[in-house]
Amino acid sequence: MSGMLARYEKLIASGELRADPDQRRAAIRLDTLQKELEADAPGGLLGQLFGRKKERPQGVYMWGGVGRGKSMLMDLFHSTLTINEKRRTHFHAFMQDVHAAMREARKSVSGDPIPPVAEAIAQDVRCLAFDEMVVNNSADAMIMSRLFSQLICEQGVTIVTTSNRPPHDLYKDGLNREHFLPFIDLIDGEMDVLPLNGPTDYRLDRIGDLATWHTPLGDEATEKVREAFFRLTDFAPEDAEHVPSEELAIGAKRTMHVPKSLKGVGVFSFKRLCAEARGAPDYLAIAQAFHTVIIVGIPLMGPDSRNEAARFVTLIDALYEHRVKLFATAAAAPDQLYTAGDGSFEFQRTVSRLNEMQSDEYLALGHGADY
CATH class of the missing domain: 3.40.50 (Rossmann fold)
Structure with missing residues (x-):
């Protein structure tokens, strides 16, 4: 199977996609991330030489208006990523699963349920891909900073996500937003933020x-x-x-x-x-x-x-x-x-x-x- 960038360029050449500089920059970055994840896999070059790396590859946060090709790029990235430890999900569905897992964890865990929930999520996942990260309720906002800190910094999961908003506009004017601000800092520190926000709605x-x-x-x-x-x-x-x-x-x-x-x-x-x-x-x-x-x-x-x-x-x-x-x-x-x-x-x-x-x-x- 050809890689991310090769597939993207093939779609351009066939006329199925229009050439777009923002999309191409994102495709190049995602192609680089693919190579890093595949090299770090158990059967990859780095995995063969050194075993699994301690540091996980930097994640990607793509944002832009409707129709700019974010989901299309995510489709290409996920479908051409040749590792088994990957998961793609809609953000809303993921957070619903997280809340359900936390309710179950509280029955058997004394203390913070987030670390064991994050560990369970990361058990067979090295790359977690979300479509449409949006935060519109306080229940999600209150736990996201701690949850994703565990996933990224403690469990070594690489996050790739799309959103209609830049990170600093997530949960804008939301209730108790001060508890959510560390999550924005986490994105800025641990993910590459790529805008796809030109005027064309494809x-x-x-x-x-x-x-x-x-x-x-x-x-x-x-x-x-x-x-x-x-x-x-x-x-x-x-x-x-x-x-x-x-x-x-x-x-x-x-x-x-x-x-x-x-x-x-x-x-x-x-x-x-x-x-x-x-x-x-x-x-x-x-x-x-x-x-x-x-x-x-x-x-x-x-x-x-x-x-x-x-x-x-x-x-x-x-x-x-x-x-x-x-x-x-x-x-x-x-x-x-x-x-x-x-x-x-x-x-x-x-x-x-x-x-x-x-x-x-x-x-x-x-x-x-x-x-």
Whole structure:
């Protein structure tokens, strides 16, 4: 199997990727890391001569806006890395596993459960790769510095991760952020930070010929948003039943189930979002966590649906203000969704926003309220 850089250059030569200087710099750095990890493997050159090295190779933190190729580079790195002691996982799923492992460890360990949990994680892993490192709840923030210090400094695990934010913006304005700041120092000291933050959103190339609003409800509309999901996430359509879900943190003690969550794309039903008792904090958490949201089953609403319509207005406001890309299946065009009932006149602002969110200009915007 060819290495990271060779595979990347082959994709450029074939026309599957555009030449991009930021991507190439990242590919070169990841290729170097591959060689270091492979040389340090039990069967590698350094492993044969000296046994396993005491110092692990420096990790990599790639950050940039949506569609800059971070996940693509991670795919190439992981698939061409020829060691067995590697693991790639979504960051949310990893942290959920960590919290579950800590609950179990507390049953049998007196004292700090983090060292034994980190040791267990590192048992068969020398390179741990994350897609989309994002910190949006205090439970994760409180333990990350100690957990990753154990993994990197004590267990010798090399971390490779992507994120939409530079390290100093992680958990920005979060509760008790002072406890999280040592983690940022750890990134600066133990990982190479690589920006991929140019103006081009390559992901738009994948959805440029797809409409975002699909009506009427039915199999054809559903198939269109399914196609958008698989284009945006690179997940094989034939493996749809294995798309991961997520428990999205809403404040300190609540979570929301996201039926399908992958690479910053979240899929929800209108019923789950707007027929249940939800408010602005729920919708803000969604808007912050996902660069693209797919909502299925938006119905016609009337006087008996005023609560659902009001929640839908709040939801769209949050998505719009955070430049979230929206794909939807609906019973009608936006201007026909809610024409009679309390707030139907005010609903016209939401209609205007829904129409704007379908425009090329809106879709070209980066994700985030202060982008």
